[in-house]
Amino acid sequence: MRRIFSLCLLILLPALAACGGDEAAVRIKQFGGEDFMPMSAEDAAVIEAALADAVWLEENTDCLHDCVLLVDGEKLNYHADCGTFNGSQQSFSLSDDERAAVNAVLANYVPFPVWP
Numbered sequence: 001m002r003r004i005f006s007l008c009l010l011i012l013l014p015a016l017a018a019c020g021g022d023e024a025a026v027r028i029k030q031f032g033g034e035d036f037m038p039m040s041a042e043d044a045a046v047i048e049a050a051l052a053d054a055v056w057l058e059e060n061t062d063c064l065h066d067c068v069l070l071v072d073g074e075k076l077n078y079h080a081d082c083g084t085f086n087g088s089q090q091s092f093s094l095s096d097d098e099r100a101a102v103n104a105v106l107a108n109y110v111p112f113p114v115w116p
């Protein structure tokens with residue numbers, strides 16, 4: 001009986017996890033980490049607002065990266081210390097106010113900041 005219960009749990013847990021993550025607009029993982037985690041809608045909104053008025057430079061900075069965001073399928077590396085996003089051949093730096101807001105949200109998901 002106990003064995004059957006464990007077996008059920010094994011089958012159910014991944015199904016539940018998959019259900020919860022489908023709607024996430026923004027996903028996050030620690031730089032070098034394995035799996036992206038879905039961000040809550042509230043937290044994702046902060047990230048999307050910061051990116052909404054971004055003026056991207058057509059080059060990457062040679063930043064360290066604390067985490068990786070997946071926004072609309074695009075991977076963005078992020079450096080908390082200077083508030084810089086690096087995408088494919090593009091980069092964008094946040095204002096000081098935006099950086100503080102974004103870092104506070106990201107700290108809910110990854111140990112932060114990874115680099116001083």
Ligand SMILES: [Zn+2]
Nearest residue numbers: 063064079082
């Ligand atoms: Zn940097």
